[in-house]
Amino acid sequence: MTIHQQLLDKILNDNEEYVRSHDLDYFLGHSRGQSPQITMLTCSDSRVSSQIIVQDPVNRVFVIKNIGNQVATCEGSLDYGIYHLKTPLLLIVGHTDCGAVKARIKGVRGEPRTIRRELLSLPTYSVESLQDTDYDQLVRENVLNNIRYQVKIATGKYQELIQKDELRVVGAYYDFRNDLGQGWGRVVLV
Ligand SMILES: [Zn+2]
Structure with a gap:
């Protein structure tokens, strides 16, 4: 059996399990439209999964x-989540x-054009006090900087809704390695 067939079999088996473990009411609850309260980027x-913040993210995120x-x-x-939903x-x-x-951080030169284009819109942030050995910290600081950067862009983009208190934009760091020292798997607001 090829890897593809194995994967497809696994998908269908897992879906079978999913179907069995949810009753009709569960599906009727969201069968005519969605009403999520969180847009998660x-x-x-x-x-990284939406289950890190909501146990059952179906129709919620x-x-x-x-x-x-x-x-x-x-x-x-994003506009769909914010303006329509x-x-x-x-x-x-x-x-x-x-x-x-x-x-x-490494440089995007070797990447295909399509990937390069998406990586180049990320901010770079150099941490002057760091030595080369602090690579993990350099990555961590750049992740934090990127979160702040994306929040800033979104805040500008949706400022009218924010001023009317109809929207709040919040940044968070999902830490599945306890890099921030607050616990493995912790979501830390930035
Ligand atoms: Zn990533």
Whole structure:
């Protein structure tokens, strides 16, 4: 059996389990429309899921993922969550060990054009007091800086709604490695 067939079998098996564990009422509850209260912009990294903030994110979290959790590369999707679904909260979540941030630090020259374009819209942030050995800290500071940067862009973009108190934009750092010392898996507001 090929890896693809194995994966497809696993998908269908897991879906079978999902179907079995949810009754009709569960699906009827959201069968005619969605009513999420949170728009979550986060990184495509497979270690980051909306389940880190809501146990069952179905119909609760409008999730947008891209490399580096960037506003610039998903404005249409963001606008959909904010203007059409009118979620009162936009949560922008960066994370530990972000590959996009690491690639931006390293330099994007070797990347294909499409990936390069998306990485170049990430900010760079040099930490002068750091030695080369503090690479993890350099990444961490750049992740934090990127979260603040994306929040700033979103705050400018949606300032009318924010002024009317219809929207709040909040940044967060998902720390699955306890880099911030507040616990493994902790979501820390930035
Ligand atoms: Zn990432």
